[in-house]
Amino acid sequence: MKLIFEKHKDGRRGFSYGLVDVGGAKPLPEKYRRGAALPLPCLSELDVVRHYTNLSRLNFSVDTNFYPLGSCTMKYNPKFCERVAGFEGFSQLHPLLPQLSGGGMLAQGSLEVLYETEKLLCEITAMSAFTMQPLAGAHGELTGVMLIAAYHKDKGARRKYVIVPDSSHGTNPSSAAIAGYEVKVIPTGPDGYMDLVEYKKQLNDEVAAVMLTCPDTLGIFNPRIREIADMAHKVGALLYYDGANLNAMLGKCRPGDIGFDVVHLNLHKTFATAHGGGGPGAGPVGVSQKLVEFLPISRVIRCGDGTYALDYNYRKSIGYIAPFYGNFGVILKAYAYMLCLGREGLIKAAEIAVLNANYCQAKLKSYYDLAFDKTCMHECVFSAMRQAKNGVHALDIAKYLIDKGFHPPTIYFPLIVKEALMIEPTETESKETIDAFIETMIEIARLAEDNPSLVKQAPVNMPIKRLDEVRAARKLDLCWKPQN
Amino acid sequence: MSFIPHTQEDIKQMLKAIGAGSIDELFKDIPVALRPKSFNIPAGKSEFEVTQILRRLSLENATGLVNFVGAGFYDHFIPAAVDAIAARSEFYTAYTPYQPECSQGWLQAIYEYQTIICQLTGLDVSNASLYDGGTALFEAMMMAVRHTGRNKIILDSGVNLIYRTMLYTYTSNLSIEFVEIPVVHGQSSRRDLFKHLDDKTAAVILQNPNFFGAVDDYSDVVGQVHKFGALAIASVYPVSLGMLKAPGEMGFDIATGEGQSLGIPLSFGGPYLGFMAAKSELVRQMPGRIVGATVDSEGKRGFVLTLQTREQHIRREKATSNICSNEALCALRAAVFVSLLGREGLRELAEHNYQKAEFAKEQLSGLSGVEVKRSSPTFNEFTILLPRNADEVVQRMIDKGFACGFPLGRFYKGMDNYLLVAVTEKRTKEEIRRFVDSLEAVL
Numbered sequence: 062m063k064l065i066f067e068k069h070k071d072g073r074r075g076f077s078y079g080l081v082d083v084g085g086a087k088p089l090p091e092k093y094r095r096g097a098a099l100p101l102p103c104l105s106e107l108d109v110v111r112h113y114t115n116l117s118r119l120n121f122s123v124d125t126n127f128y129p130l131g132s133c134t135m136k137y138n139p140k141f142c143e144r145v146a147g148f149e150g151f152s153q154l155h156p157l158l159p160q161l162s163g164g165g166m167l168a169q170g171s172l173e174v175l176y177e178t179e180k181l182l183c184e185i186t187a188m189s190a191f192t193m194q195p196l197a198g199a200h201g202e203l204t205g206v207m208l209i210a211a212y213h214k215d216k217g218a219r220r221k222y223v224i225v226p227d228s229s230h231g232t233n234p235s236s237a238a239i240a241g242y243e244v245k246v247i248p249t250g251p252d253g254y255m256d257l258v259e260y261k262k263q264l265n266d267e268v269a270a271v272m273l274t275c276p277d278t279l280g281i282f283n284p285r286i287r288e289i290a291d292m293a294h295k296v297g298a299l300l301y302y303d304g305a306n307l308n309a310m311l312g313k314c315r316p317g318d319i320g321f322d323v324v325h326l327n328l329h330k331t332f333a334t335a336h337g338g339g340g341p342g343a344g345p346v347g348v349s350q351k352l353v354e355f356l357p358i359s360r361v362i363r364c365g366d367g368t369y370a371l372d373y374n375y376r377k378s379i380g381y382i383a384p385f386y387g388n389f390g391v392i393l394k395a396y397a398y399m400l401c402l403g404r405e406g407l408i409k410a411a412e413i414a415v416l417n418a419n420y421c422q423a424k425l426k427s428y429y430d431l432a433f434d435k436t437c438m439h440e441c442v443f444s445a446m447r448q449a450k451n452g453v454h455a456l457d458i459a460k461y462l463i464d465k466g467f468h469p470p471t472i473y474f475p476l477i478v479k480e481a482l483m484i485e486p487t488e489t490e491s492k493e494t495i496d497a498f499i500e501t502m503i504e505i506a507r508l509a510e511d512n513p514s515l516v517k518q519a520p521v522n523m524p525i526k527r528l529d530e531v532r533a534a535r536k537l538d539l540c541w542k543p544q545n
Numbered sequence: 546m547s548f549i550p551h552t553q554e555d556i557k558q559m560l561k562a563i564g565a566g567s568i569d570e571l572f573k574d575i576p577v578a579l580r581p582k583s584f585n586i587p588a589g590k591s592e593f594e595v596t597q598i599l600r601r602l603s604l605e606n607a608t609g610l611v612n613f614v615g616a617g618f619y620d621h622f623i624p625a626a627v628d629a630i631a632a633r634s635e636f637y638t639a640y641t642p643y644q645p646e647c648s649q650g651w652l653q654a655i656y657e658y659q660t661i662i663c664q665l666t667g668l669d670v671s672n673a674s675l676y677d678g679g680t681a682l683f684e685a686m687m688m689a690v691r692h693t694g695r696n697k698i699i700l701d702s703g704v705n706l707i708y709r710t711m712l713y714t715y716t717s718n719l720s721i722e723f724v725e726i727p728v729v730h731g732q733s734s735r736r737d738l739f740k741h742l743d744d745k746t747a748a749v750i751l752q753n754p755n756f757f758g759a760v761d762d763y764s765d766v767v768g769q770v771h772k773f774g775a776l777a778i779a780s781v782y783p784v785s786l787g788m789l790k791a792p793g794e795m796g797f798d799i800a801t802g803e804g805q806s807l808g809i810p811l812s813f814g815g816p817y818l819g820f821m822a823a824k825s826e827l828v829r830q831m832p833g834r835i836v837g838a839t840v841d842s843e844g845k846r847g848f849v850l851t852l853q854t855r856e857q858h859i860r861r862e863k864a865t866s867n868i869c870s871n872e873a874l875c876a877l878r879a880a881v882f883v884s885l886l887g888r889e890g891l892r893e894l895a896e897h898n899y900q901k902a903e904f905a906k907e908q909l910s911g912l913s914g915v916e917v918k919r920s921s922p923t924f925n926e927f928t929i930l931l932p933r934n935a936d937e938v939v940q941r942m943i944d945k946g947f948a949c950g951f952p953l954g955r956f957y958k959g960m961d962n963y964l965l966v967a968v969t970e971k972r973t974k975e976e977i978r979r980f981v982d983s984l985e986a987v988l
Contacts, residue, residue: 062653075886084904101664120642141596171606315584335634390815402589537825541657
């Protein structure tokens, strides 16, 4: 499809502000003004609307396709949540209003949403308090590690290391490094669990935190998680819970009950807010009692008279993580979702998510090698090594699935599984949809034996064939320029 | 309501295929001792009930005030076509476009967004978006630290205090040395800035227009910064770029900013849009997703995520940033907004903002006891000195139906009588007149 810039025509207008009703002001002096004319495109409103509408049709999305992208929890995003977030009372509220003197009363509705969401998340995770500020999961991780650093600093210790298992999300080591820590990586043992011997060896009083995902990125719940937690606490390290996989845990197990000190959640995963093509997300962070005093400011409190207010009075707070109170529009959708599902609905979401994943695992395990043959939680991880022997790699399987109308699973992650295929069906997908996906996966396994080239050619039904990613990185073209 | 399609029969068949007797059996790895001590969540409600609850809460917010509060976050009009495109669920229910063949719509839209950001800022490359203007500024600062191998940052105090606070928060565990430069007569003090500039400096960070609304031409500063091998970083307000000299024109190496003004609702502080553009030699230091053009096996143009070896999912603790999710949907809104407006529309938008703010200044300067600060030109926001405490004035103006501005005493010591007033294209002549009359009445 042509780029919007290639549809430009001099003199066309897509929007006009009309005549300004005031005027006659002295123009801004030349030295402050843009020299060159703005090179933006000129189009009609229909040109723009048709352009982006047609672009939208080139995407797979949850509303159009099964999207079992492991670790991303691509469940259905209820429509009413979008509508609620669009209510003018929410969408048009300036974030500085409650910071004006006497302005708290101007934002009572939004402050209540923040306060009540925090309360629900505390109960779901068994944590003492949450900050709603972090703007995405990785942002929550960074916030969490900074809280841990503040805690240790307050105790007079400058600890050096953060421990992560080799199966962790890339954001874990990266967040720890950006917060100023050195990262120690613990390998996964042959049983699929973190190697406890190696873990014991690395644990000492220089370790600030242990970051774990539970269930882990292999989709497995480690039954010895309590022991791992206790060992960390024994050397004074704190325990960090990466909540990317919380969907399997709703009402089944709470990080706070295990002994985790810091938890980040991905509202755009577990709590059904739309992923928006990569964002916005929201990554609230919950903490145990000993970390509450370090949480970012402001915090929303409920006053004696039942009104809500912003509180900045936390001497040990790490400061501002976001300009305001988090991605409010996203938090609001998650709140609406939680109110709607309620206790039973949340528990059922976890149960059916786990049922769907185990069903996929059971139906596919004679065709693909399981990374570890255990009951899985919300996702199952296969290896395409058997198919790779015939030249059909995880990437080829992904492309063939695209041809058949399925968004592929996450591939090549976790990094410790060769040719990984990480499948997370989520609870909102029906048996029929999953069966159709399984059938296609079985078809691919057969083709890998009988006619591998057919898989390797895929996709053939899409508007484009496979793209040259090496060329994209070598001959960088990141910004359109007029040709002449 | 749970949005789950399974019938009892489905569940039975699936359990049979798994070889499990019950759903509980699937959770057997969770030790009994770790089962929840409580799970006191209220019972579920119908869509109608939840909608009613949230409708009621939305009405407890005051959005009927005529708004003159800006301070980096502005009340601009959003054309309906922006909402219509952002409401296409083929966009908003997709995820990061890891699989290019089924994500060309998103990838092309982001490539167009990147181009638009480059066009606005006058720089070479842009990423696919960051969380907000503050985190974008932090990421830019870290780019400079890595690029120069130095750790001293000269930070102008005309940079939004919210962002400065964020920078201090993020670096509390890192060894970054900050020097803050005072604002004198509304503009960055060259004398102080040049005094501190040396060969240990990684970057100088400035904002245009600065927090007080003052417009500047930093070309002279940037020239000096480069002499010492440091980078110049500008935090900018994109709507103003319809009129003001672009960061690239002044020689800045990196420009960041809050993109909320480009078709994104105020929404009580988020989701917003952090944008970032830089000179091409800095591209490998950039954080976040970047989309590049390439060709498919038949030579047809297509788009992919590129330079991924900078990113956390590959480079882990050695990545340029930990960012994974970004604000793609907000970037899409910005791309649609700017495409609709086009070069004429954006120029017009900037002009309306400038004219209306100038009109408000003129009207306000007629009030006795009110001094409009005029030491430097402004775009759509300016500072006034009131004869009494600005907090009190703000309170009284709320009663008259106006959010009349941001009291500077909240952020700056000794400025208790100063008010920062923003006037966007949405404010009519009549509203501005009423605002001035009401202010006169409460003073």
